[in-house]
Amino acid sequence: MATVQLKSVEKAYAGHKVIHGVDLEIRDREFMVFVGPSGCGKSTLLRMIAGLEEITGGDLLIDGTRANDVSPDRRGLAMVFQSYALYPHMTVADNMGFALKLAKVPEAERNAKVAAAAKILKLEDYLDRKPKALSGGQRQRVAIGRAIVRAPKVFLFDEPLSNLDAALRVQMRIELARLHKELDATMIYVTHDQVEAMTLADRIVVLNAGKIEQVGRPLELYERPRNLFVAGFLGSPKMNFVETAVQSADATGVTVGLPGGHSIKIAAKPARVAKGDRVTLGVRAEHLVVDPAGALVGRADVVEHLGGEVLAYVDIGGSMVVAKLPGHDRIVVGDPVSLAIRDGGAILFDAKGEAMPALGA
Protein backbone atom coordinates (compact mmCIF):
# COMPACT_ATOMS: atom_id res chain seq x y z
CA MET A 1 0.00 0.00 0.00
CA ALA A 2 1.29 3.43 -0.88
CA THR A 3 -0.97 6.39 -1.32
CA VAL A 4 -0.16 10.07 -1.37
CA GLN A 5 -2.73 12.71 -0.50
CA LEU A 6 -2.41 16.45 -0.87
CA LYS A 7 -4.86 18.60 1.06
CA SER A 8 -4.97 22.31 0.17
CA VAL A 9 -1.21 22.22 -0.27
CA GLU A 10 0.36 25.62 -0.76
CA LYS A 11 3.84 26.96 -1.43
CA ALA A 12 4.90 30.55 -1.01
CA TYR A 13 8.33 32.13 -1.41
CA ALA A 14 8.63 35.26 0.72
CA GLY A 15 4.88 35.87 0.58
CA HIS A 16 4.62 35.15 -3.15
CA LYS A 17 2.39 32.13 -3.75
CA VAL A 18 3.49 29.66 -6.42
CA ILE A 19 1.22 26.73 -5.52
CA HIS A 20 -2.38 27.63 -4.78
CA GLY A 21 -4.18 25.08 -2.61
CA VAL A 22 -3.72 21.81 -4.48
CA ASP A 23 -6.03 18.91 -3.56
CA LEU A 24 -5.08 15.55 -4.99
CA GLU A 25 -5.17 11.88 -4.16
CA ILE A 26 -2.65 9.50 -5.71
CA ARG A 27 -3.82 5.92 -5.44
CA ASP A 28 -1.88 2.81 -4.61
CA ARG A 29 0.26 1.53 -7.51
CA GLU A 30 -0.88 4.36 -9.73
CA PHE A 31 1.34 5.98 -12.37
CA MET A 32 0.47 9.64 -11.89
CA VAL A 33 1.90 12.24 -14.25
CA PHE A 34 2.13 15.94 -13.46
CA VAL A 35 2.21 17.86 -16.71
CA GLY A 36 2.17 21.54 -17.56
CA PRO A 37 4.19 24.32 -19.15
CA SER A 38 7.46 25.42 -17.55
CA GLY A 39 6.91 27.44 -14.42
CA CYS A 40 3.52 25.87 -13.68
CA GLY A 41 4.76 24.49 -10.35
CA LYS A 42 4.86 20.79 -11.24
CA SER A 43 8.47 20.31 -10.14
CA THR A 44 7.91 22.36 -7.00
CA LEU A 45 4.95 20.17 -6.13
CA LEU A 46 7.04 17.02 -6.60
CA ARG A 47 9.88 18.44 -4.50
CA MET A 48 7.37 19.27 -1.76
CA ILE A 49 6.21 15.64 -1.76
CA ALA A 50 9.88 14.56 -1.69
CA GLY A 51 10.62 16.82 1.26
CA LEU A 52 13.19 18.93 -0.56
CA GLU A 53 10.92 21.97 -0.43
CA GLU A 54 9.05 23.04 2.67
CA ILE A 55 5.25 22.94 2.52
CA THR A 56 3.99 26.37 3.56
CA GLY A 57 0.30 25.47 3.82
CA GLY A 58 -1.98 22.43 3.85
CA ASP A 59 -1.16 18.79 4.54
CA LEU A 60 0.76 16.03 2.83
CA LEU A 61 -0.33 12.52 3.76
CA ILE A 62 1.70 9.47 2.82
CA ASP A 63 -0.24 6.26 3.49
CA GLY A 64 -2.66 8.34 5.53
CA THR A 65 0.00 9.74 7.87
CA ARG A 66 0.84 13.43 7.90
CA ALA A 67 4.35 13.79 6.49
CA ASN A 68 4.87 17.57 6.27
CA ASP A 69 7.62 17.55 8.86
CA VAL A 70 9.14 14.15 8.15
CA SER A 71 12.68 14.32 6.73
CA PRO A 72 13.07 13.27 3.06
CA ASP A 73 14.72 9.91 3.73
CA ARG A 74 12.08 8.89 6.29
CA ARG A 75 9.17 9.42 3.91
CA GLY A 76 9.84 6.13 2.13
CA LEU A 77 10.27 7.81 -1.24
CA ALA A 78 12.98 7.69 -3.87
CA MET A 79 13.61 10.34 -6.45
CA VAL A 80 15.14 10.31 -9.92
CA PHE A 81 16.51 13.70 -10.84
CA GLN A 82 16.54 15.39 -14.24
CA SER A 83 20.35 15.73 -14.16
CA TYR A 84 20.61 12.15 -12.77
CA ALA A 85 22.59 13.61 -9.82
CA LEU A 86 24.85 10.56 -9.61
CA TYR A 87 27.75 10.70 -7.16
CA PRO A 88 30.66 11.23 -9.59
CA HIS A 89 33.36 9.77 -7.32
CA MET A 90 31.53 6.49 -6.68
CA THR A 91 31.17 3.43 -8.90
CA VAL A 92 27.78 2.42 -10.25
CA ALA A 93 27.47 -0.20 -7.50
CA ASP A 94 28.37 2.32 -4.78
CA ASN A 95 25.94 4.85 -6.23
CA MET A 96 23.12 2.34 -6.07
CA GLY A 97 24.11 1.04 -2.63
CA PHE A 98 24.74 4.42 -0.97
CA ALA A 99 21.34 4.65 0.75
CA LEU A 100 21.71 1.11 2.10
CA LYS A 101 25.22 1.86 3.32
CA LEU A 102 23.92 4.89 5.22
CA ALA A 103 21.11 2.74 6.64
CA LYS A 104 23.82 0.30 7.88
CA VAL A 105 22.50 -2.61 5.84
CA PRO A 106 25.06 -5.48 5.98
CA GLU A 107 27.32 -5.64 2.97
CA ALA A 108 26.15 -9.04 1.69
CA GLU A 109 22.51 -7.95 1.69
CA ARG A 110 23.46 -4.66 0.11
CA ASN A 111 25.35 -6.36 -2.71
CA ALA A 112 22.44 -8.71 -3.34
CA LYS A 113 20.00 -5.83 -3.64
CA VAL A 114 22.31 -3.88 -5.94
CA ALA A 115 22.81 -6.96 -8.11
CA ALA A 116 19.05 -7.51 -8.33
CA ALA A 117 18.43 -3.91 -9.39
CA ALA A 118 21.30 -4.06 -11.87
CA LYS A 119 19.73 -7.14 -13.41
CA ILE A 120 16.36 -5.43 -13.89
CA LEU A 121 18.10 -2.47 -15.54
CA LYS A 122 20.68 -4.49 -17.52
CA LEU A 123 23.55 -2.75 -15.73
CA GLU A 124 25.41 -5.87 -14.55
CA ASP A 125 28.42 -5.21 -16.77
CA TYR A 126 28.87 -1.65 -15.59
CA LEU A 127 28.83 -2.00 -11.80
CA ASP A 128 32.52 -1.15 -11.41
CA ARG A 129 32.47 1.89 -13.66
CA LYS A 130 32.27 5.50 -12.62
CA PRO A 131 29.34 7.57 -13.97
CA LYS A 132 31.78 9.51 -16.18
CA ALA A 133 32.37 6.34 -18.24
CA LEU A 134 28.67 5.77 -18.97
CA SER A 135 26.38 7.01 -21.74
CA GLY A 136 23.39 9.24 -20.99
CA GLY A 137 20.94 6.36 -21.09
CA GLN A 138 23.11 4.23 -18.80
CA ARG A 139 23.44 7.08 -16.31
CA GLN A 140 19.69 7.43 -16.33
CA ARG A 141 19.34 3.74 -15.56
CA VAL A 142 21.80 4.04 -12.66
CA ALA A 143 19.70 6.88 -11.27
CA ILE A 144 16.62 4.67 -11.52
CA GLY A 145 18.60 1.78 -10.00
CA ARG A 146 19.51 3.94 -7.03
CA ALA A 147 15.78 4.42 -6.47
CA ILE A 148 14.86 0.75 -6.96
CA VAL A 149 17.46 -0.50 -4.48
CA ARG A 150 15.73 1.37 -1.69
CA ALA A 151 12.40 -0.38 -2.40
CA PRO A 152 10.51 2.84 -1.79
CA LYS A 153 6.77 3.17 -1.29
CA VAL A 154 6.63 5.82 -4.00
CA PHE A 155 8.95 6.64 -6.89
CA LEU A 156 9.31 10.28 -7.84
CA PHE A 157 10.59 11.24 -11.29
CA ASP A 158 11.52 14.84 -12.11
CA GLU A 159 11.63 15.15 -15.92
CA PRO A 160 13.89 12.09 -16.10
CA LEU A 161 14.02 11.85 -19.88
CA SER A 162 14.54 15.47 -20.87
CA ASN A 163 18.33 15.19 -21.05
CA LEU A 164 18.22 12.26 -23.49
CA ASP A 165 18.14 12.44 -27.26
CA ALA A 166 14.87 11.75 -29.06
CA ALA A 167 15.46 8.10 -29.97
CA LEU A 168 16.70 7.18 -26.49
CA ARG A 169 13.80 9.02 -24.94
CA VAL A 170 11.29 6.80 -26.76
CA GLN A 171 13.19 3.69 -25.70
CA MET A 172 13.45 4.77 -22.05
CA ARG A 173 9.76 5.67 -22.06
CA ILE A 174 8.92 2.10 -22.99
CA GLU A 175 11.33 0.79 -20.34
CA LEU A 176 9.72 2.99 -17.71
CA ALA A 177 6.27 1.64 -18.58
CA ARG A 178 7.64 -1.90 -18.31
CA LEU A 179 9.34 -1.04 -15.01
CA HIS A 180 6.10 0.26 -13.55
CA LYS A 181 4.40 -3.05 -14.32
CA GLU A 182 7.34 -5.05 -13.01
CA LEU A 183 7.81 -3.14 -9.76
CA ASP A 184 4.10 -2.64 -9.20
CA ALA A 185 4.83 0.57 -7.29
CA THR A 186 3.22 3.97 -6.99
CA MET A 187 4.97 6.46 -9.25
CA ILE A 188 4.72 10.21 -9.59
CA TYR A 189 6.24 11.55 -12.75
CA VAL A 190 6.80 15.17 -13.75
CA THR A 191 7.15 16.16 -17.40
CA HIS A 192 6.43 18.98 -19.76
CA ASP A 193 6.14 16.53 -22.65
CA GLN A 194 2.50 15.71 -23.32
CA VAL A 195 3.43 12.57 -25.27
CA GLU A 196 5.16 11.13 -22.18
CA ALA A 197 2.13 12.10 -20.14
CA MET A 198 -0.35 10.48 -22.53
CA THR A 199 1.62 7.26 -22.97
CA LEU A 200 2.84 6.58 -19.42
CA ALA A 201 0.08 7.81 -17.16
CA ASP A 202 -2.73 5.99 -15.46
CA ARG A 203 -3.95 9.44 -14.61
CA ILE A 204 -2.68 12.89 -15.58
CA VAL A 205 -2.73 16.08 -13.56
CA VAL A 206 -2.60 19.16 -15.77
CA LEU A 207 -1.11 22.09 -13.88
CA ASN A 208 -1.05 25.73 -14.84
CA ALA A 209 0.23 28.67 -12.80
CA GLY A 210 0.26 26.68 -9.56
CA LYS A 211 -3.30 25.37 -9.89
CA ILE A 212 -4.74 22.04 -11.04
CA GLU A 213 -6.64 22.51 -14.29
CA GLN A 214 -7.88 18.93 -14.57
CA VAL A 215 -7.20 15.42 -13.29
CA GLY A 216 -8.18 12.29 -15.14
CA ARG A 217 -7.26 9.37 -17.35
CA PRO A 218 -5.28 10.41 -20.46
CA LEU A 219 -8.06 9.78 -22.97
CA GLU A 220 -10.63 11.38 -20.71
CA LEU A 221 -8.57 14.56 -20.71
CA TYR A 222 -7.95 14.34 -24.42
CA GLU A 223 -11.57 13.77 -25.37
CA ARG A 224 -13.33 15.80 -22.69
CA PRO A 225 -11.01 18.63 -21.65
CA ARG A 226 -12.58 20.79 -19.00
CA ASN A 227 -11.30 24.07 -20.43
CA LEU A 228 -9.33 25.75 -23.19
CA PHE A 229 -6.00 25.30 -21.41
CA VAL A 230 -6.25 21.51 -21.11
CA ALA A 231 -7.67 21.23 -24.63
CA GLY A 232 -4.79 23.23 -26.05
CA PHE A 233 -2.06 21.59 -23.96
CA LEU A 234 -2.78 17.95 -24.79
CA GLY A 235 -2.60 16.71 -28.36
CA SER A 236 -0.31 17.30 -31.31
CA PRO A 237 -0.97 19.13 -33.54
CA LYS A 238 -2.65 21.48 -31.12
CA MET A 239 -6.45 21.61 -31.07
CA ASN A 240 -7.92 24.16 -33.51
CA PHE A 241 -9.65 27.08 -31.81
CA VAL A 242 -12.03 29.32 -33.79
CA GLU A 243 -13.37 32.37 -32.01
CA THR A 244 -16.98 32.98 -32.90
CA ALA A 245 -20.41 33.99 -31.58
CA VAL A 246 -23.66 32.17 -30.78
CA GLN A 247 -26.33 32.59 -33.43
CA SER A 248 -29.02 30.57 -31.69
CA ALA A 249 -29.25 28.22 -28.73
CA ASP A 250 -32.07 25.78 -27.95
CA ALA A 251 -32.63 22.27 -26.62
CA THR A 252 -31.38 20.69 -29.85
CA GLY A 253 -27.98 22.39 -29.72
CA VAL A 254 -26.08 25.61 -30.16
CA THR A 255 -25.57 27.19 -33.59
CA VAL A 256 -22.44 29.28 -34.08
CA GLY A 257 -21.10 31.30 -37.02
CA LEU A 258 -17.97 30.29 -38.89
CA PRO A 259 -15.40 32.42 -40.68
CA GLY A 260 -16.39 32.63 -44.32
CA GLY A 261 -20.08 33.11 -43.54
CA HIS A 262 -21.29 29.57 -42.90
CA SER A 263 -22.69 28.39 -39.60
CA ILE A 264 -22.71 25.08 -37.78
CA LYS A 265 -24.85 23.43 -35.13
CA ILE A 266 -23.02 21.82 -32.23
CA ALA A 267 -24.67 19.27 -29.95
CA ALA A 268 -23.97 21.19 -26.75
CA LYS A 269 -26.27 22.05 -23.85
CA PRO A 270 -27.51 25.61 -24.37
CA ALA A 271 -27.82 26.36 -20.65
CA ARG A 272 -24.96 28.81 -20.20
CA VAL A 273 -25.14 30.84 -23.43
CA ALA A 274 -27.54 33.10 -25.30
CA LYS A 275 -27.60 34.58 -28.81
CA GLY A 276 -24.68 36.92 -29.42
CA ASP A 277 -22.37 35.47 -26.71
CA ARG A 278 -18.69 35.06 -27.59
CA VAL A 279 -17.64 31.41 -27.65
CA THR A 280 -14.67 29.39 -28.89
CA LEU A 281 -15.14 26.39 -31.13
CA GLY A 282 -12.53 23.68 -30.56
CA VAL A 283 -11.89 20.90 -33.09
CA ARG A 284 -9.02 18.41 -33.13
CA ALA A 285 -7.15 18.02 -36.42
CA GLU A 286 -8.21 14.37 -36.81
CA HIS A 287 -11.88 15.33 -36.51
CA LEU A 288 -11.76 17.38 -39.71
CA VAL A 289 -12.51 15.57 -42.98
CA VAL A 290 -12.50 16.75 -46.57
CA ASP A 291 -16.12 17.11 -47.64
CA PRO A 292 -17.36 19.16 -50.65
CA ALA A 293 -20.43 20.10 -48.62
CA GLY A 294 -18.33 21.06 -45.58
CA ALA A 295 -18.98 24.28 -43.69
CA LEU A 296 -15.32 25.29 -43.39
CA VAL A 297 -14.25 26.57 -46.80
CA GLY A 298 -10.79 27.92 -47.59
CA ARG A 299 -7.43 27.33 -49.24
CA ALA A 300 -4.52 25.11 -48.22
CA ASP A 301 -1.78 27.43 -46.97
CA VAL A 302 0.87 24.94 -45.84
CA VAL A 303 0.84 21.19 -46.46
CA GLU A 304 3.04 18.70 -44.60
CA HIS A 305 3.16 15.19 -46.09
CA LEU A 306 4.33 12.96 -43.26
CA GLY A 307 3.83 9.70 -45.13
CA GLY A 308 1.19 8.07 -42.95
CA GLU A 309 -0.80 11.26 -42.72
CA VAL A 310 -1.01 14.75 -44.15
CA LEU A 311 -1.23 17.89 -42.06
CA ALA A 312 -3.03 20.56 -44.05
CA TYR A 313 -3.05 24.10 -42.67
CA VAL A 314 -6.12 25.70 -44.21
CA ASP A 315 -6.83 29.42 -44.22
CA ILE A 316 -10.55 29.87 -43.57
CA GLY A 317 -11.57 33.50 -43.82
CA GLY A 318 -8.44 34.59 -41.95
CA SER A 319 -8.43 31.81 -39.30
CA MET A 320 -5.94 28.99 -39.68
CA VAL A 321 -7.13 25.46 -38.96
CA VAL A 322 -5.07 22.31 -39.26
CA ALA A 323 -6.60 19.09 -40.54
CA LYS A 324 -5.03 15.64 -40.23
CA LEU A 325 -5.87 13.89 -43.52
CA PRO A 326 -5.06 10.36 -44.72
CA GLY A 327 -1.52 9.89 -46.06
CA HIS A 328 -2.64 9.17 -49.60
CA ASP A 329 -4.29 12.59 -49.96
CA ARG A 330 -2.41 14.44 -52.71
CA ILE A 331 -3.49 17.92 -51.61
CA VAL A 332 -1.06 20.73 -52.58
CA VAL A 333 -0.59 24.30 -51.43
CA GLY A 334 -3.18 26.65 -52.90
CA ASP A 335 -5.87 23.97 -53.40
CA PRO A 336 -9.39 25.01 -52.43
CA VAL A 337 -10.48 22.84 -49.48
CA SER A 338 -13.85 22.25 -47.87
CA LEU A 339 -13.76 20.64 -44.44
CA ALA A 340 -16.51 19.14 -42.34
CA ILE A 341 -16.40 18.28 -38.64
CA ARG A 342 -17.05 14.65 -37.69
CA ASP A 343 -20.03 14.03 -35.43
CA GLY A 344 -19.14 14.71 -31.84
CA GLY A 345 -15.77 16.14 -32.87
CA ALA A 346 -16.43 19.70 -31.79
CA ILE A 347 -16.34 21.23 -28.33
CA LEU A 348 -17.68 24.67 -27.44
CA PHE A 349 -15.98 26.78 -24.80
CA ASP A 350 -17.87 29.67 -23.20
CA ALA A 351 -16.44 33.17 -22.77
CA LYS A 352 -14.59 32.06 -19.58
CA GLY A 353 -12.90 29.25 -21.48
CA GLU A 354 -14.91 26.50 -19.73
CA ALA A 355 -16.05 23.59 -21.90
CA MET A 356 -19.83 23.40 -22.40
CA PRO A 357 -21.27 19.94 -21.70
CA ALA A 358 -22.42 17.92 -24.71
CA LEU A 359 -26.08 17.05 -25.17
CA GLY A 360 -26.85 13.84 -23.32
CA ALA A 361 -23.72 14.14 -21.15
Added chain:
Amino acid sequence: MNPKLVRKLALTVLAWSVAGIMFFPVAWMLVTAFKTEIDAVTPSLVFSPTFENFVVVDQRADYFKFAMNSVVIAFGSTILALALAVPAAYAMAFYPGRFTKDILLWMLSTKMLPAVGVLVPMYLIFRNTGLLDTRTGLIIVHTLVNLPIIVWMCYSFFKDIPNEILEAGRMDGARPREQLFYLLLPLTLPGIGSTALLAIILSWNEAFWSLNLSAANAAPLTAFIASFSSPEGLFWAKLSAASTMAVAPILIFGWLTQRQLVRGLTFGAVK
Protein backbone atom coordinates in the same frame (compact mmCIF):
# COMPACT_ATOMS: atom_id res chain seq x y z
CA MET B 1 61.37 35.23 -40.71
CA ASN B 2 57.84 34.03 -40.24
CA PRO B 3 55.96 36.56 -38.02
CA LYS B 4 54.42 33.78 -35.98
CA LEU B 5 57.87 32.50 -35.08
CA VAL B 6 59.08 36.00 -34.18
CA ARG B 7 56.12 36.41 -31.87
CA LYS B 8 56.81 33.10 -30.24
CA LEU B 9 60.46 33.92 -29.83
CA ALA B 10 59.72 37.33 -28.33
CA LEU B 11 57.26 35.80 -25.87
CA THR B 12 59.79 33.17 -24.86
CA VAL B 13 62.48 35.78 -24.25
CA LEU B 14 60.01 37.88 -22.26
CA ALA B 15 58.89 34.94 -20.13
CA TRP B 16 62.47 33.92 -19.35
CA SER B 17 63.37 37.54 -18.51
CA VAL B 18 60.49 37.88 -16.08
CA ALA B 19 61.34 34.54 -14.50
CA GLY B 20 64.99 35.59 -14.32
CA ILE B 21 64.18 38.88 -12.60
CA MET B 22 61.95 37.13 -10.10
CA PHE B 23 64.45 34.40 -9.39
CA PHE B 24 67.49 36.71 -9.24
CA PRO B 25 67.27 37.68 -5.53
CA VAL B 26 66.89 34.03 -4.54
CA ALA B 27 69.82 33.03 -6.72
CA TRP B 28 71.93 35.90 -5.34
CA MET B 29 71.08 34.85 -1.82
CA LEU B 30 72.13 31.28 -2.58
CA VAL B 31 75.42 32.40 -4.12
CA THR B 32 76.18 34.82 -1.31
CA ALA B 33 75.58 32.12 1.28
CA PHE B 34 78.66 30.30 -0.01
CA LYS B 35 80.96 33.37 -0.10
CA THR B 36 83.23 34.73 2.61
CA GLU B 37 82.11 37.99 4.22
CA ILE B 38 84.78 39.84 2.19
CA ASP B 39 83.64 38.38 -1.12
CA ALA B 40 80.00 39.01 -0.20
CA VAL B 41 80.21 42.78 -0.57
CA THR B 42 81.66 42.58 -4.12
CA PRO B 43 79.20 41.65 -6.86
CA SER B 44 81.56 39.10 -8.35
CA LEU B 45 80.69 35.54 -9.35
CA VAL B 46 84.32 34.43 -9.12
CA PHE B 47 85.09 33.19 -5.61
CA SER B 48 86.03 30.03 -3.78
CA PRO B 49 82.86 28.56 -2.17
CA THR B 50 82.86 27.87 1.55
CA PHE B 51 80.51 26.23 4.06
CA GLU B 52 81.87 28.37 6.86
CA ASN B 53 78.76 30.58 7.03
CA PHE B 54 76.45 27.62 7.63
CA VAL B 55 78.71 26.29 10.36
CA VAL B 56 78.84 29.67 12.10
CA VAL B 57 75.11 30.21 11.76
CA ASP B 58 74.40 26.78 13.22
CA GLN B 59 76.79 27.39 16.13
CA ARG B 60 75.23 30.73 16.97
CA ALA B 61 71.58 29.69 16.81
CA ASP B 62 69.73 26.41 17.19
CA TYR B 63 68.43 26.03 13.62
CA PHE B 64 66.43 22.87 14.37
CA LYS B 65 64.54 24.47 17.20
CA PHE B 66 63.40 27.29 14.90
CA ALA B 67 62.63 24.85 12.11
CA MET B 68 60.57 22.62 14.40
CA ASN B 69 58.62 25.65 15.56
CA SER B 70 57.93 26.57 11.92
CA VAL B 71 56.74 23.05 11.10
CA VAL B 72 54.51 22.77 14.16
CA ILE B 73 53.02 26.23 13.67
CA ALA B 74 52.48 25.86 9.90
CA PHE B 75 50.84 22.42 10.10
CA GLY B 76 49.02 23.18 13.34
CA SER B 77 47.50 26.39 12.08
CA THR B 78 46.56 24.78 8.77
CA ILE B 79 44.76 21.87 10.41
CA LEU B 80 42.98 24.18 12.84
CA ALA B 81 42.01 26.62 10.07
CA LEU B 82 40.61 23.81 7.87
CA ALA B 83 38.70 22.35 10.81
CA LEU B 84 37.03 25.72 11.27
CA ALA B 85 36.72 26.73 7.61
CA VAL B 86 35.20 23.55 6.16
CA PRO B 87 32.05 23.54 8.32
CA ALA B 88 31.77 27.33 7.97
CA ALA B 89 32.04 27.19 4.18
CA TYR B 90 29.60 24.24 4.09
CA ALA B 91 27.01 26.21 6.01
CA MET B 92 27.52 29.32 3.91
CA ALA B 93 27.43 27.47 0.59
CA PHE B 94 24.39 25.29 1.24
CA TYR B 95 22.38 27.02 3.94
CA PRO B 96 22.94 30.69 3.14
CA GLY B 97 21.24 33.18 5.39
CA ARG B 98 20.39 36.82 4.92
CA PHE B 99 23.88 37.96 5.87
CA THR B 100 26.04 35.24 4.32
CA LYS B 101 27.34 37.45 1.52
CA ASP B 102 28.05 40.26 3.99
CA ILE B 103 29.90 37.94 6.35
CA LEU B 104 32.08 36.70 3.50
CA LEU B 105 32.96 40.24 2.49
CA TRP B 106 33.57 41.28 6.06
CA MET B 107 35.94 38.37 6.53
CA LEU B 108 37.88 39.40 3.47
CA SER B 109 37.92 43.03 4.57
CA THR B 110 39.91 42.05 7.67
CA LYS B 111 42.78 41.38 5.27
CA MET B 112 42.69 45.03 4.19
CA LEU B 113 43.46 46.33 7.67
CA PRO B 114 47.19 46.92 8.30
CA ALA B 115 48.17 44.33 10.89
CA VAL B 116 50.22 46.82 12.84
CA GLY B 117 46.99 48.71 13.58
CA VAL B 118 45.93 45.99 16.01
CA LEU B 119 49.37 45.10 17.27
CA VAL B 120 49.04 46.74 20.68
CA PRO B 121 45.66 45.20 21.61
CA MET B 122 46.81 41.83 20.27
CA TYR B 123 50.02 42.06 22.26
CA LEU B 124 48.14 42.90 25.43
CA ILE B 125 45.65 40.08 24.91
CA PHE B 126 48.50 37.64 24.34
CA ARG B 127 50.37 38.89 27.39
CA ASN B 128 47.34 38.69 29.66
CA THR B 129 46.37 35.20 28.50
CA GLY B 130 49.90 33.88 28.74
CA LEU B 131 50.08 33.12 25.02
CA LEU B 132 53.11 35.31 24.34
CA ASP B 133 56.03 33.32 22.96
CA THR B 134 54.09 30.04 22.81
CA ARG B 135 53.54 27.84 19.78
CA THR B 136 49.85 27.69 20.67
CA GLY B 137 49.68 31.46 20.50
CA LEU B 138 51.27 31.56 17.06
CA ILE B 139 49.08 28.70 15.81
CA ILE B 140 46.04 30.71 16.87
CA VAL B 141 47.21 33.93 15.27
CA HIS B 142 48.26 32.24 12.00
CA THR B 143 44.90 30.46 11.90
CA LEU B 144 43.10 33.77 12.26
CA VAL B 145 45.25 35.46 9.62
CA ASN B 146 44.69 32.70 7.06
CA LEU B 147 41.07 31.86 7.88
CA PRO B 148 39.42 34.37 5.50
CA ILE B 149 41.30 33.05 2.48
CA ILE B 150 40.71 29.43 3.42
CA VAL B 151 36.98 29.96 4.02
CA TRP B 152 36.70 31.74 0.68
CA MET B 153 38.47 28.97 -1.18
CA CYS B 154 36.45 26.19 0.45
CA TYR B 155 33.26 28.19 -0.16
CA SER B 156 33.99 28.51 -3.87
CA PHE B 157 34.84 24.80 -4.19
CA PHE B 158 31.61 23.79 -2.43
CA LYS B 159 29.62 26.22 -4.56
CA ASP B 160 30.76 24.33 -7.66
CA ILE B 161 29.09 21.11 -6.49
CA PRO B 162 25.63 20.81 -8.07
CA ASN B 163 22.91 21.07 -5.47
CA GLU B 164 21.06 18.08 -6.93
CA ILE B 165 23.87 15.77 -5.86
CA LEU B 166 23.38 16.81 -2.25
CA GLU B 167 19.62 16.56 -2.63
CA ALA B 168 20.06 13.03 -3.93
CA GLY B 169 22.16 12.44 -0.82
CA ARG B 170 19.39 13.79 1.38
CA MET B 171 16.86 11.48 -0.31
CA ASP B 172 19.28 8.62 0.32
CA GLY B 173 19.34 9.51 3.99
CA ALA B 174 22.60 11.42 4.32
CA ARG B 175 22.59 13.85 7.25
CA PRO B 176 24.70 17.02 6.93
CA ARG B 177 27.74 15.33 8.49
CA GLU B 178 27.45 12.37 6.12
CA GLN B 179 26.91 14.64 3.14
CA LEU B 180 30.12 16.42 4.12
CA PHE B 181 32.25 13.31 4.58
CA TYR B 182 30.81 11.01 1.90
CA LEU B 183 29.98 13.51 -0.83
CA LEU B 184 31.44 17.00 -0.47
CA LEU B 185 34.93 16.30 0.83
CA PRO B 186 35.71 13.49 -1.65
CA LEU B 187 34.44 15.67 -4.50
CA THR B 188 36.41 18.75 -3.48
CA LEU B 189 39.54 16.97 -2.26
CA PRO B 190 41.87 18.41 -4.94
CA GLY B 191 40.71 21.91 -4.01
CA ILE B 192 40.92 21.37 -0.26
CA GLY B 193 44.36 19.82 -0.70
CA SER B 194 45.74 22.82 -2.51
CA THR B 195 44.10 25.12 0.02
CA ALA B 196 46.01 23.28 2.74
CA LEU B 197 49.29 23.58 0.81
CA LEU B 198 48.74 27.30 0.37
CA ALA B 199 47.95 27.74 4.05
CA ILE B 200 51.16 25.92 5.03
CA ILE B 201 53.22 28.17 2.74
CA LEU B 202 51.53 31.35 3.98
CA SER B 203 52.05 30.38 7.60
CA TRP B 204 55.70 29.42 7.03
CA ASN B 205 56.39 32.82 5.47
CA GLU B 206 54.40 34.87 7.97
CA ALA B 207 56.80 37.29 9.68
CA PHE B 208 54.94 40.16 11.27
CA TRP B 209 53.07 38.36 14.05
CA SER B 210 55.75 35.73 14.45
CA LEU B 211 58.38 38.39 15.15
CA ASN B 212 56.22 40.46 17.47
CA LEU B 213 54.58 37.73 19.51
CA SER B 214 57.47 35.34 20.02
CA ALA B 215 60.92 35.37 21.60
CA ALA B 216 63.27 32.56 22.55
CA ASN B 217 60.79 29.68 22.87
CA ALA B 218 58.30 29.74 20.01
CA ALA B 219 60.19 31.71 17.37
CA PRO B 220 59.88 30.19 13.88
CA LEU B 221 62.35 30.49 11.00
CA THR B 222 61.26 34.01 10.03
CA ALA B 223 62.52 35.15 13.41
CA PHE B 224 65.67 33.10 12.87
CA ILE B 225 66.46 35.14 9.73
CA ALA B 226 65.68 38.40 11.44
CA SER B 227 68.00 37.60 14.31
CA PHE B 228 70.95 37.72 11.91
CA SER B 229 70.18 41.16 10.57
CA SER B 230 70.75 43.42 13.51
CA PRO B 231 73.00 42.94 16.52
CA GLU B 232 76.55 43.32 15.24
CA GLY B 233 75.86 45.15 11.99
CA LEU B 234 75.11 43.38 8.74
CA PHE B 235 76.93 40.21 7.84
CA TRP B 236 75.68 39.57 4.33
CA ALA B 237 77.09 36.12 3.89
CA LYS B 238 75.82 34.81 7.22
CA LEU B 239 72.43 36.45 6.69
CA SER B 240 72.24 34.78 3.30
CA ALA B 241 73.16 31.44 4.74
CA ALA B 242 70.50 31.78 7.44
CA SER B 243 67.90 32.83 4.87
CA THR B 244 68.80 29.92 2.63
CA MET B 245 68.36 27.51 5.50
CA ALA B 246 64.99 29.09 6.38
CA VAL B 247 63.44 29.11 2.94
CA ALA B 248 64.89 25.85 1.62
CA PRO B 249 62.35 23.49 3.24
CA ILE B 250 59.31 25.41 2.03
CA LEU B 251 60.81 25.94 -1.44
CA ILE B 252 61.42 22.21 -1.80
CA PHE B 253 57.94 21.52 -0.39
CA GLY B 254 56.36 23.96 -2.84
CA TRP B 255 58.32 22.53 -5.73
CA LEU B 256 57.29 18.95 -4.88
CA THR B 257 53.63 19.87 -4.58
CA GLN B 258 53.33 22.38 -7.40
CA ARG B 259 51.36 20.04 -9.65
CA GLN B 260 48.77 19.45 -6.93
CA LEU B 261 48.76 23.15 -6.13
CA VAL B 262 47.99 24.18 -9.71
CA ARG B 263 45.46 21.39 -10.16
CA GLY B 264 43.64 22.42 -7.01
CA LEU B 265 43.65 26.14 -7.69
CA THR B 266 42.15 25.65 -11.13
CA PHE B 267 39.78 22.98 -9.78
CA GLY B 268 36.25 23.50 -11.08
CA ALA B 269 37.38 26.08 -13.61
CA VAL B 270 37.35 23.54 -16.42
CA LYS B 271 34.42 21.15 -16.36
